[in-house]
Amino acid sequence: MSRSAPGAAPESVVPDLTDLDLFVRGFPYDAFARLREQAPVWWHEPTAHTPAGEGFWVVSRYRDVVGAGGDTATFSSDGTAVRDGGGTLIEDLPAGLAPGHMLNMTDPPRHPKLRRLLHASVAPRVLARIEDDLRERAVRIVDAAVAKGECDFLLDVAAELPLQAVAQLLGVPQQDRHRLFEWATATLDYADRDLGEVTELSRRALSEMQDYGRALLERKRADPGDDLMSVAATATIDDEPLADLDQRMVFSLLLAAGSETTRNAIAGGMLAFAECTGIWEDLHADRTLLAPAVEEILRWTSPTPYNRRTATADVELAGVRIRAGEKVTLWWASANRDAAVFPDPDTFDIRRTPNPHVAFGRGPHFCLGSVLARMEIRVVLEALLDRVAGFEVVGPVERVRSNKHTGIRRLPMRLEPR
Template identity: 35%
Template structure:
């Protein structure tokens, strides 16, 4: 599907009262959240979400193949749900999937951190927490700088043209997270393919096939791979995150096989695809907003603010789900026990009541209270690592960048969960 000129491509996206009135019904607007292809058309997506925020910020969605849910599109309402983590639980439906995929995942017993609630979530999260602490990030800084330089060098060696996504953006964070886990470098390409098949299961180009069975097979392939590594790590522990997970104990007992494999899977996928989407989408935004790129090049001290704006702008995790544990109300709307809610982070990060001029890409934006990493007890475990990777890459690329422009049509992945650009052809000149 063609990527039309929209918020990532132009200076601003103005959604007027007139445009809201001419748009489809609220029911149709809400349905975009269950349509993976809607995320390939950012103009249409953001127009629909703006209509929901204005007219029905908590809207009922009933579409074929999916169980019903409430779409929550306002920043304040999403924070309210995230804060009330005992009232609105992650289990049993943390991600929007078809009913068939929901049932298949439940039958397989998959329980990653995003499936868990406290107190179990807090205990299991603690197993890896030290690996993503500020102290750990500081220790990793030099290595990530080296990797950033390595991948910018590769851009120069490519001769001034490349598909930035496939040649740089997916590989840099992949190398970081797989090295952290302790996966042998020779297996990195296999892990890239598996992670793309899992998070890209709604995209015709990225998925293994249109069959939900094949998506489950991709997950089982990843589990099988890590099952072999687990045996090795338990026999001979090493100083990496994978070994830490393999040998973790809770109340004196090791994690179950399914919980161990699920832990690897969430670290491998969340630690890779989200960051690659942010790096690619961030570079795209800087290409389309040359005045912002020039400002950032002239003042590298703005990189931390620019990193936050890139993460808000791209919002690689599109949504998470929650389930009401009891009857309640949200924004004046009655929510019954057992009802599912979709928290649209994409919408919240463009909420006119939460951000000044939200459709303006502004590397000086401060404060920037985006929810791209979630909020509350489920705040992204690897947020510090993602920020560091983006910042280090910008710090390496910008001083060496003499010119850059698009060299073809950028293309976004179809998704309802995690995604961003899958192709970004560029032409550039590097020192």
């Protein structure tokens, strides 16, 4: 039986959110619409796919997602103070690994101290200095894709600029960026495994990525520059240098976040343009729509569909009692389709304003790279608008088998030069 409030959506009409095959067909927006209406805080019973056979709470309504996301005292990103494992995935990560050490899996007072160390390198005034370089890179990337005629838009365009940018910001040689891509993809991809499982491929990729990160950090300690890994290698918190594990977690997080989420927003945005007749022409005719178009792409694609928290105390949310130590999942993708906040939420509308989406989260854990992500999406769109008159999808769209990343694995497209 569901532990949600009376009138809760029966399990028969809500799919198993831990069955990753569900997400290969796209995010289950219809199921979340039912949840927002009938059971905005819903207990997901464990299934054969659920890690450790432990259920979790599903928070789907905008106001509840935002409220819980801003309450770090009650809804912990670490979680290991009240249970043996924690973190921001449905599956527990062991205490002493990422929880408490990776930026997005820490709580105050540790979290704001780590965040301040990295913020200076991705502040708007700093990123403004690399915008022209990103724009030139985007032009070269788009020109190469247009010259091919037919391309895999995900690999040839959407992934390439974020990958080049994250390599530059981390202080990684550009010739190594595709190795980083392969490692990040293997560690985040569930194509051949279920939640909580590892395969030889994912284990090897993680090991190679960690070895690379260690060697990179050693070089930065010996010869620091102005990149993010130099910051991690030489910074101190409370007059103490960052522990080796903390430094490696900075590398792992920034590599994954910097390459995965933005590429999925760009690819998903292009797919939306392809599916919505006339909108690309509207944007080409009126470039003032570019800024709201970027925001709508972020709302529409919601590259990170959920983050998990752990309740640190018994608490009531939307009339439902949550117990200390229980897992609570905040579904940003569902909040971004809440009709109470977004009129006609299932329409891709590049004129939508205001657009208070939560694609970057909300509260103290608001995405550190939001300014960079918006810039990357914008400069890619600019290059496409200048060089592409039309486009069409010319083969099956393959989506990522994951409930943690709303991603596209393959997007075959034909680009018509302008």
